Every structure is written in C-alpha cells, then in structure tokens.
Amino acid sequence: MKLQQNSKLTKNQGLVYDALSKADGPLSAYTILDGLRDHGIRAPLQVYRALDKLLEFGMVHRLESLNSFVVCRHPDCETQKTMVFAICESCENVLELADDGLVGQLATLADARGFSVKTTTIEMSGLCSDCSAVQP
Amino acid sequence: MKLQQNSKLTKNQGLVYDALSKADGPLSAYTILDGLRDHGIRAPLQVYRALDKLLEFGMVHRLESLNSFVVCRHPDCETQKTMVFAICESCENVLELADDGLVGQLATLADARGFSVKTTTIEMSGLCSDCSAVQP
DNA sequence: TGAATTGCGTTACTCTATAACATATGTAAT
DNA sequence: ATTACATATGTTATAGAGTAACGCAATTCA
Numbered sequence: 001m002k003l004q005q006n007s008k009l010t011k012n013q014g015l016v017y018d019a020l021s022k023a024d025g026p027l028s029a030y031t032i033l034d035g036l037r038d039h040g041i042r043a044p045l046q047v048y049r050a051l052d053k054l055l056e057f058g059m060v061h062r063l064e065s066l067n068s069f070v071v072c073r074h075p076d077c078e079t080q081k082t083m084v085f086a087i088c089e090s091c092e093n094v095l096e097l098a099d100d101g102l103v104g105q106l107a108t109l110a111d112a113r114g115f116s117v118k119t120t121t122i123e124m125s126g127l128c129s130d131c132s133a134v135q136p
Numbered sequence: 137m138k139l140q141q142n143s144k145l146t147k148n149q150g151l152v153y154d155a156l157s158k159a160d161g162p163l164s165a166y167t168i169l170d171g172l173r174d175h176g177i178r179a180p181l182q183v184y185r186a187l188d189k190l191l192e193f194g195m196v197h198r199l200e201s202l203n204s205f206v207v208c209r210h211p212d213c214e215t216q217k218t219m220v221f222a223i224c225e226s227c228e229n230v231l232e233l234a235d236d237g238l239v240g241q242l243a244t245l246a247d248a249r250g251f252s253v254k255t256t257t258i259e260m261s262g263l264c265s266d267c268s269a270v271q272p
Numbered sequence: 273t274g275a276a277t278t279g280c281g282t283t284a285c286t287c288t289a290t291a292a293c294a295t296a297t298g299t300a301a302t
Numbered sequence: 303a304t305t306a307c308a309t310a311t312g313t314t315a316t317a318g319a320g321t322a323a324c325g326c327a328a329t330t331c332a
Contacts, residue, residue: 010297010310030287043313048289053310064200065257067288067319084242086251097245102238106220106260109233114265115222121201123257124242129250146279166318179282184320189279203288203319 009054015039016050017071020060025092026068063087063094065123070094082120088128095128145190151175152186153207156196161228162204199223199230201259206230218256224264231264 009017019032027035029047041047051069054060061070061083073096074083082103086095107117126132145153155168163171165183177183187205190196197206197219209232210219218239222231243253262268 012311028288040312044289045291045313046311049310064259084245086246086249086253088251089254095246095249095251097249099241099245102241102245105238105241106258109220109235109238110222110231110260110262113222113231113233114268115224115231115260116262116268117222117260118225118262119260121257121259121261122242123200124246124251124253124255125257126246126252126254132250132252148280164319176281180320181322182281185279 010050012041012046012050013053015041016047017054017059020054020069020071023070026063026066026070026087026094028066028068032069061085061096063123064121065125070096072096074098082122084122084124086124086126086128088131089125090127090131090134093128146186148177148182148186149189151177152183153190153195156190156205156207159206162199162202162206162223162230164202164204168205197221197232199259200257201261206232208232210234218258220258220260222260222262222264224267225261226263226267226270229264 015036016032019035020027029044029051032051033041033044033047036047051060051062055062059072061072062068063070063085066087070085072083082098082100084097084099084102086097088094102122103120106120110117151172152168155171156163165180165187168187169177169180169183172183187196187198191198195208197208198204199206199221202223206221208219218234218236220233220235220238222233224230238258239256242256246253
C-alpha cells in the first residue's frame with residue numbers, strides 16, 4: 001500500500017489513488033473523473049495533475065497501450081525502474097511482473113547501438129489464466 | 137522496402153506508406169493527414185484505415201508511447217512477431233531492434249503465471265548515440 | 273453479369289490530454 | 303507572526319487522437 005507516501009498525498013492525489021486502488025483493473029483518466037464528481041473533481045486536469053504526481057512517486061503506472069492507469073501492486077517499485085505488464089484482453093486484468101534481468105538485457109541491446117536508455121515500457125497483451133481456460 | 141507488398145497497395149495505403157517512408161521519424165495520424173491534404177486525403181478515417189491495413193501487412197509499426205507510426209525498417213518483419221523500439225527523446229529518431237530471445241523470455245515469464253501472450257510491445261525511451269554525445 | 277468483398281468519402285462524434293490564467297494552500301526562514 | 307516561495311487547486315477553453323454510421327465506388331471472382 002505504500003502508506004508512508006499515501007499519508008503525504010494531497011486531497012486530489014488521495015482521491016485518485018483510492019479510486020485506482022478500488023478498481024480491479026486499469027482505469028482511464030476520464031473514468032476516474034466520472035467516479036469522483038461527487039467528491040468535487042470536475043475537470044480532467046484535476047485528475048491528470050494528480051496522476052502525474054502519483055506516477056512520479058511510483059505509486060501508479062501508466063499503460064500506454066490502453067491509455068489508462070493502474071496502482072502499483074509491486075512491493076518495491078521504487079527500486080524497479082521497469083515493470084512488465086501482462087494485460088488480459090478479455091477481462092482487462094493486469095499482471096505486474098518485474099524482471100531486472102530482462103531490463104538489463106534490453107539496456108545491453110540498446111547500448112550496443114549507442115543508445116542510452118532512460119525508461120522502458122513493456123506491455124504484453126493476451127489471455128490471463130482464467131480467461132484462457134474459458135476461451136481456448 | 138517490401139516492394140512485393142508495396143505494389144499491391146491501394147491509393148490511400150500507398151500515400152500513407154510513402155509519407156511515413158519519407159519521414160525521418162515517427163508521425164502521428166494527424167501529421168500524415170496534414171501532409172496529404174493536397175493528395176485528396178481529407179479525413180482522419182482515410183488515414184486510420186490505411187494505417188490499419190499497413191499494420192496488418194507488417195509494413196508499419198505503431199509506437200504506443202507516442203501515439204504515432206513508423207515504417208518497418210527491419211528486413212524480415214513478418215517472421216518477427218515483436219519489435220523492440222528505442223526512441224530518442226531528443227531527435228525523435230527510432231531504432232528498431234529485433235530480439236526473439238527476449239520475447240521468448242517474456243513469454244516464459246508470463247507462462248509461469250498462466251498468461252498466454254499474443255502481442256508484445258517494448259519501447260525504450262532515452263538518447264540515441266548522436267544526441268547523447270551532445271547532451272551528456 | 274451479377275454477387276460479394278473491399279476500399280473510399282463524408283459528417284459527426286467520443287475520448288484523451290494540455291494551455292493559460294487566477295486563486296489558494298502549505299512550508300520554511302527571518 | 304510575516305514575508306517569500308513553491309506547490310496545489312479550480313475553471314474555461316482548446317488541441318490531439320480515434321471511432322461510428324452511412325452511402326457509394328471499385329475490385330474480385332464465380
């Protein structure tokens with residue numbers, strides 16, 4: 001839960017983080033917005049600004065391929081610069097896998113071409129175990 | 137260049153492919169649209185439909201983290217299900233790296249959790265060799 | 273030559289994200 | 303406390319990315 005950081009969140013940051021925490025999958029900024037209208041959130045920017053901070057804190061990840069966001073379910077994300085996401089295209093659940101070895105190999109592959117890596121995005125789409133049992 | 141497929145392209149598909157080929161980096165659909173207004177392309181859908189086909193043919197890749205598109209510079213992309221992109225955040229040039237080993241490892245990592253992978257997106261952001269020489 | 277598929281053109285619309293500007297709130301030093 | 307500074311907030315308007323739905327044209331291909 002990363003409570004040490006959670007306690008320092010501002011009102012809007014806390015609202016957005018809680019909304020993402022309660023969701024069982026990724027949420028778009030506008031879905032979050034709709035869910036928080038009763039709490040005084042009225043404009044997209046209020047959500048995006050909170051998300052920017054939460055991303056900076058490492059408490060939330062952005063899924064580029066879905067234009068949406070998930071809370072970090074990984075225990076020590078600060079030390080992990082890169083996550084691997086497995087996104088089920090049937091139920092939209094997201095597995096968050098960490099693998100530093102893989103990230104190191106990617107960096108090596110890039111270094112061989114003189115490219116210095118800052119951030120890495122790895123997103124896999126497919127079927128989670130539950131859904132692949134149903135839809136073979 | 138993948139001429140065998142190029143020769144089969146329809147008018148709009150050819151226009152979009154040529155526009156991407158001439159660019160030295162990724163283009164958004166709307167940038168392509170603006171560049172093709174003189175050629176009879178007037179609506180976003182005309183571009184998006186062409187892009188869909190080109191993606192299907194494996195002649196174009198989509199960069200999720202930039203919402204934009206590049207031509208495939210890799211010789212035999214049909215046999216490569218997954219590309220690794222290194223995107224320079226300074227000059228916007230894109231290196232296209234192929235590594236089946238890495239993709240296999242990712243699939244193994246996912247399989248261990250019962251997830252069956254269909255597509256994989258790997259995008260690295262950083263500085264290319266030219267730009268990292270200038271901005272240390 | 274007709275039927276089926278694929279592509280084209282257009283209008284309107286939804287979803288995603290940011291710019292610009294004014295106000296408020298917290299924080300730290302004097 | 304009071305000033306000064308950084309950070310967060312609220313609001314309006316707008317830009318950028320992508321799709322739905324409709325009708326028509328062109329191309330296969332039987």
